[in-house]
Amino acid sequence: MDRVYFCGRILTGAxxxxxxxxxxxxxxxxxxxxxxxxxxxxxxxxDWSGYTVMPGLINCHTxxxxxxxxxxxxxxxxxxxxxxxxxxxHLVQLLASGVTTIRDLGCYDDMDIQIRDCIRNxxxxxxxxxxxxxxxxxxxxxxxxxxxxVDGKDTCRKAARQRLKSGADLVKVMATGGxxxxxxxxxxxxxxxxxxxxxxxEAHKAGKKVAAHAQGTTGIxxxxxxxxxxxxxGFFMNQxxxxxxxxxxxxxxxxxxAPYFMACKGKELGLAQEFIDKVYNSLEAHxxxxxxxxxxxxxxxxGTDAGTPFNGHDMTAKEIVLLCEHGMSNVQAIQAATQxxxxxxxxxxxxxxxxxxxxxxxxxxxxxxEDIHCLETSVRYxxxxxxxxxxxxxxxxxxx
Numbered sequence: 425m426d427r428v429y430f431c432g433r434i435l436t437g438a439x440x441x442x443x444x445x446x447x448x449x450x451x452x453x454x455x456x457x458x459x460x461x462x463x464x465x466x467x468x469x470x471d472w473s474g475y476t477v478m479p480g481l482i483n484c485h486t487x488x489x490x491x492x493x494x495x496x497x498x499x500x501x502x503x504x505x506x507x508x509x510x511x512x513x514h515l516v517q518l519l520a521s522g523v524t525t526i527r528d529l530g531c532y533d534d535m536d537i538q539i540r541d542c543i544r545n546x547x548x549x550x551x552x553x554x555x556x557x558x559x560x561x562x563x564x565x566x567x568x569x570x571x572x573x574v575d576g577k578d579t580c581r582k583a584a585r586q587r588l589k590s591g592a593d594l595v596k597v598m599a600t601g602g603x604x605x606x607x608x609x610x611x612x613x614x615x616x617x618x619x620x621x622x623x624x625x626e627a628h629k630a631g632k633k634v635a636a637h638a639q640g641t642t643g644i645x646x647x648x649x650x651x652x653x654x655x656x657x658g659f660f661m662n663q664x665x666x667x668x669x670x671x672x673x674x675x676x677x678x679x680x681x682a683p684y685f686m687a688c689k690g691k692e693l694g695l696a697q698e699f700i701d702k703v704y705n706s707l708e709a710h711x712x713x714x715x716x717x718x719x720x721x722x723x724x725x726x727g728t729d730a731g732t733p734f735n736g737h738d739m740t741a742k743e744i745v746l747l748c749e750h751g752m753s754n755v756q757a758i759q760a761a762t763q764x765x766x767x768x769x770x771x772x773x774x775x776x777x778x779x780x781x782x783x784x785x786x787x788x789x790x791x792x793x794e795d796i797h798c799l800e801t802s803v804r805y806x807x808x809x810x811x812x813x814x815x816x817x818x819x820x821x822x823x824x
Contacts, residue, residue, distance in 0.1 A: 476789075481521070489535055491731070521803060527554045554769050567605060596637065597636050613643040638652075654675040660709050678710070690703065754794075
């Protein structure tokens with residue numbers, strides 16, 4: 425037995441279940457048991473009787489290679505070594521905020537694939553990463569500066585195969601325009617249904633998922649018809665789209681943090697007026713679409729779009745709070761960032777605290793079922809694959 429944690433309160437991540445005064449036994453990075461009985465052979469017990477213990481948070485939409493500044497292309501001017509150091513900083517920020525797994529949906533030069541492998545080989549610390557590498561976008565489409573430009577079915581099919589060949593865990597497609605590309609509107613469809621269909625065919629043949637940046641109604645519909653597995657952002661959804669998502673079991677990752685920080689800080693911190701206008705034009709539709717999706721039973725997972733302007737890599741808990749402010753209960757929002765997020769990514773070995781799963785846990789001062797804001801300020805310890813981290817120590821390391 426590596427270590428046993430005595431937990432005063434556990435949110436197991438399964439249907440809002442709460443257990444009290446439990447011993448969580450960990451060995452070789454996995455949970456061996458969760459029991460009210462103290463393991464007789466154990467001498468190394470960590471006293472978490474005063475904390476709420478819950479599964480490690482999962483963020484389904486990050487960009488660890490991007491600096492959350494007004495100019496999202498700024499990082500492209502940095503030397504390679506500086507980019508790597510910044511990515512490491514972002515990973516520590518994520519871990520210190522209680523995030524043990526991320527899905528990274530767009531990075532230049534396959535750096536996310538290389539960093540993912542460094543984490544797996546324990547060369548550096550950070551959350552587990554599931555990565556797409558550069559996103560696939562039409563010529564001149566959204567995020568073309570950091571993505572791979574594709575046009576026509578044959579080119580799209582080959583690009584999807586190249587993504588998989590490079591070692592990507594999933595494929596990211598741009599079904600519509602977006603806020604942060606000049607001259608491109610979020611509501612406009614971009615890659616066609618036919619183009620995305622062949623991408624989905626290739627990914628699904630390999631057992632991989634496809635995530636679609638999809639903000640406008642027509643583009644979201646195209647992506648759903650093509651067979652994508654998750655809709656990212658979904659600003660302009662209607663009931664027809666929502667019903668189709670329910671029927672197909674497609675996940676929705678609303679990424680409220682991205683427009684929230686641009687709307688709150690954009691004017692003050694120098695965001696281009698064009699981008700500010702796009703954000704404000706989408707806020708009402710985004711909120712109402714989410715409400716309809718929630719009430720209709722769409723599967724919803726937590727993701728921040730970290731790396732977009734002023735949207736730091738330590739804001740996963742803020743996204744959970746925003747999910748609550750838009751109508752989720754505290755339990756629903758926590759599930760969106762744990763069990764649901766694991767299902768969205770397609771990994772069954774995390775997202776809950778139970779025997780046989782990875783030992784990914786956080787200890788929180790306070791009770792997030794009563795006060796969801798404590799996740800923003802009071803994550804005290806993080807266990808990732810059985811390794812214990814003190815968040816104060818992690819945060820101090822960021823000051824150097």
